[in-house]
Amino acid sequence: MEDGTTRVWRKxxxxxxxxxxxxxxxxxxxxxxxxxxxxxxxxxxxxxxxxLDAFLGMVRDGALDER
Structure with a gap:
């Protein structure tokens, strides 16, 4: 999805x-x-x-899961 600039938004x-x-x-x-x-x-x-990459890595690794 374009926002009117060169940005392409992805979901x-x-x-x-x-x-x-x-x-x-x-x-x-x-x-x-x-x-x-x-x-x-x-x-x-x-x-x-x-x-953001570090945060997503922590999510993938379960580092933020409740213990």
């Missing part, structure tokens, strides 16, 4: 038609934008790509 192919999803886009300077697919004109959270 999971498993997302539901109601759009209750998080969308991600590559931004400038090695950063990633994150937004709510139900509010595409709303706020965009801006993270360093390396920080």
């Amino acid at each position: 999971s192919s498993a997302s539901n038609p109601q759009g209750n999803c998080v969308e991600l886009a590559m931004l400038e300077h090695g950063r990633v934008g994150m937004r709510n697919s139900r509010d595409p004109h709303g706020a965009v959270l801006d993270y360093p790509a390396v920080a």
Whole structure:
């Protein structure tokens, strides 16, 4: 999904038609934008790509699971 700039917003192919999803886009300077697919004109959270990659790795590894 384009937002009128060169950004291409992506969401999971498993997302539901109601759009209750998080969308991600590559931004400038090695950063990633994150937004709510139900509010595409709303706020965009801006993270360093390396920080988001580390967070997703922790999720995959179960490091954030309750013990």
